[in-house]
Amino acid sequence: MCQIAIGLAIFGVYLSVAHGIAVSRSAADARGSDLLAVERWLHVAATEPLNNALRGHTALEILAAWEYATTYIITTFGLLGVLWARTDPAYRWARDSLAVTTLLGVACFALWPTAPPRLLPGERFVDIVAIHHPPLSWGGGPVSAGANQFAAMPSLHVAWAVWMVVASMRARRVGPAGRAFGAAHLGVTMLVVLATANHYVLDLVAGGAAVAVAAPVAGGMGRRATASGTRRVAAADELFLHVQTATNPQYVGGVAVLDTSLGPPPTLDALRRHVAARLSATSRLTRRVVPAGRLRHHRWASDGDIDLSWHVRETHLPAPGGQVALDSLVARLNVTPLDPDRPPWRIWLVRGLGAHRVAVVVIVHHAVADGLGVVALLRHLLDLHPPPDPHRPADLHPPADPHAPTNLHPPADGVTASPSGPAPGPGRARRLARVARTPVTRPATVVSGLVSLARDGAAPPMTLSGPLGGSRTYLTTASSLPAVRSCAHRLEVTVTDLLLAAVGSAATAAVAAAGEEPSGQVLRAAVPVTMRMPGSDQHGVPRGPGNLTAALRLDVPLGPMPPDRRAEQISRRARGRRASGRLPASAAALRLMGALPAPLHRAAARSVYRARFFTAIVSNMRGAPRPLELLGCPLRDVFPIVPLAAQVPLSVGALGWNDRYCVAATVDPARLDPVLFGTALRAALAELTSPELTSPELTSPELTGRARTSPPPGRPLARSA
DSSP: OHHHHHHHHHHHHHHHHHHHSOOOHHHHHHHHHHHHHHHHHHTOOOHHHHHHHHTTOHHHHHHHHHIIIIIHHHHHHHHHHHHHHTTOTTHHHHHHHHHHHHHHHHHHHHHSOBOOGGGOTTOOOOOHHHHHOOTTSTTSGGGGGGSOTTBOSSOHHHHHHHHHHHHHHHOSSOOHHHHHHHHHHHHHHHHHHHHTTSOOHHHHHHHHHHHHHHHHHHHHHHHHHHHHTEEEOOHHHHHHHHHOOSSSOOEEEEEEEEEOTTSOOOOHHHHHHHHHTTGGGOGGGGEEEEOOOSSOOOEEEEOSOOOHHHHEEEEEOOTTOHHHHHHHHHHHHTTSOOOTTSOSEEEEEEEEEETTEEEEEEEEETTTBOHHHHHHHHHHHTTOBOOOOTTSOGGGSOOSSTTSOOOSSOOTTSOOSOTTOSOOOOOHHHHHHHHHTSOTTSHHHHHHHHHHHHHHOSOOOOTTOSOOOSOOEEEEEEEEHHHHHHHHHHHTOOHHHHHHHHHHHHHHHHHHHTTOOOTTOEEEEEEEEEOSOTTSSTTOOOOOSBOOEEEEEEEEEOSSOOHHHHHHHHHHHHHHHHHSSHHHHHHHHHHHHHTSOHHHHHHHHHHHSBTTTOSEEEEEEEOOSSOOEETTEEEEEEEEEOOOBBTBOEEEEEEEETTEEEEEEEEOTTTSOHHHHHHHHHHHHHHHTSTTTSOTTSOOOOOOOOOEEOOOTTSOOSOBO
16 A cells, blocks of 8 residues: 555656646747757657658557557556566566656656657647547546646656566566567557657657666665665564454464483573574564554564574473473463564473473464464474484485584575575465465456355354453374374365364364354354465475465354264365365455555454454464474474464364374363363364274374463463573
8 A cells, every 4th residue: 555655646746747837838849849850960860750651541540549548557557566466576676666767757857848749830740649549548538637748758658668678577477478578568669659759769768768777776775675674564464463462462383392212302502502503594583573553564673683592491391291281381372472572483492291202382473474384484493304314325314513504494484595585486376376276367266256255254153252361271182194184085075174073073062061052053164275385395395484375264063963974064065165266365355455554454454353254263284294303302293383363262273294193272261161172172083083984004093181271471481491
């Protein structure tokens, strides 16, 4: 919206020059006559012969008039829109250089108003555009009063066409065909502005010179913006800054359980050195959030001094420790505010978990990363190495120094060390289209999806929804990932469908315990679908910072029924929604919300991210497909942390990690019974992974952990260093 306002301001400057400055007609004519005389002296006066050649060919005259009046607008702003939609790195330069080019032209109009050839007295030019002007186009008919009749020098038509060629050459997501089109458009524009007697040859030269001046100016503007370290928080990321409250912070993260039976456990100093060596590759973790004003959006600001003594801490679980105490700690960390004056993340090294086990808890604000973004941070910030394989060549083993950075994986936020900047990736539309397998480039698909979203309407009401309290319960369970996949294959459903079925069974128990009849009720779950491409590199590491997801709202039927039957019902209902245009439509709606002024964006975010539209959040994510280790300690389990939404008391996240299916739920104990919910969730997962629903060779799941409720914010944590 700010960029639209700037564009309107530039247009206002143009109108002010056109109508707010008195122009001497005789002086403007004299300048035009002088330009024509110089061109004739130099033998480059091409306007007159081209105008004469076009005269009398009615069809060509009409085509030339339409080209002059319309294509410069369509092509210029069309290319700018394509660069914006595809998140091309050249967009910022293209936007700034176009603005500078236009302002330079307007300044020349103000300081040196010049009559075009068609208006010169005593000459025999024919005003082709005036004869065949397209209706309602700029400068013709009812809107002719808005045009500046003495804006011959320089030619903005040619300047914008030159800009289009340069911008397409700089763009990473404009192919050879697009660049060839830009060059052809420049040639046609030069012929048309001369043949219609709207410009002199020297006007064309001046238009190219304006772009030559604007290009380095725009480059300097971009470098200064980068050096200042401030940048607006992206719309998808800012949503979570808008919807958070003091009692419902929007923190995501992960709980990694390490096996220390093969060597000494990691020390706090070693972990801090490990993190310090990798911060340069995770730029999001070196930035803090500048709070939004009443009329301003949130911004990222570089934090030059990262105090790892605050960001990386150590804590000891109270006796007797174990998974129960770890879950209780995570529940408290889930509602413990992060320091707003620091980058919004913390890492806790947790001891006292049990014999030969320690945990690393990563807490990150949702504005920094989504679920798979946290997985990427775990794999890059902590630099998780696969255990040495004696059968592979020695040069493929991790570096000897456990604290030295490694190039095993690319940076977590997609920023490479190359001086040329980040490698290009698919634009927003293409990323989403690949995930949704939907032709998002077709407007009809998005429109159809928007209609479907509107028809979905509000979520069915549930008494479980309501104002949230200040405490949380975090509960975990782990199953065999091959058993889960085998069950999904046998039932011909997705793993997400199985997870939703287990959540439905647990929600049924919670509703019945609250004294209601669950039969006939529906739990509407918001299911994030990643726009990140699996296998984006040879290691399968997701790239790109921030939140790159769209959301599907899937209905989960409640009531007494076997989990496998519930999964089949969910699958049948979900197929149509997954195949519809809801995914690209939800992404488009989020994008449009981000274009709103800050107050409206804030209000829109808070109105849609709440129980009115969904009553649970269920996220199924892919993790690492092979064993990994941190500082010599193999990873056993990795549980995700998923926050709640306004009046939504339940979120469930699942992460497949090295043949383990790790499920974690965050609930508000003031709205539903966490012990009952956890027991029913484990029972449903156990039934789904039982031998009757999986291959005989698969073992039964291992269930770990019990529910523990956190105290309200403000209660001290366990002993910490």
